[in-house]
Amino acid sequence: MSINYPPSVSGFEYEIAGGNSFDSVRAETCYNEDCKMFEVEDVESDVEIETRYDTEYFSWECPTCKVSRDIENNVEGER
């Protein structure tokens, strides 16, 4: 017995195979004007990265002021 998907479905679709996500660390700049790290330097924080094609998606939270922002990072050509 083999698994029967409808003719147009391979079983490797994003919805079936799941997204590719992993935990990592990313350094970003804080844009919160009230934060003492505001545009001082990139600050490293733990993030959960989701990748789709050549783009990383993650929510970066400033460890100092706890304000988060969503980031899209095109990583094409960095591999």
Ligand SMILES: [Zn+2]
């Ligand atoms: Zn901050």
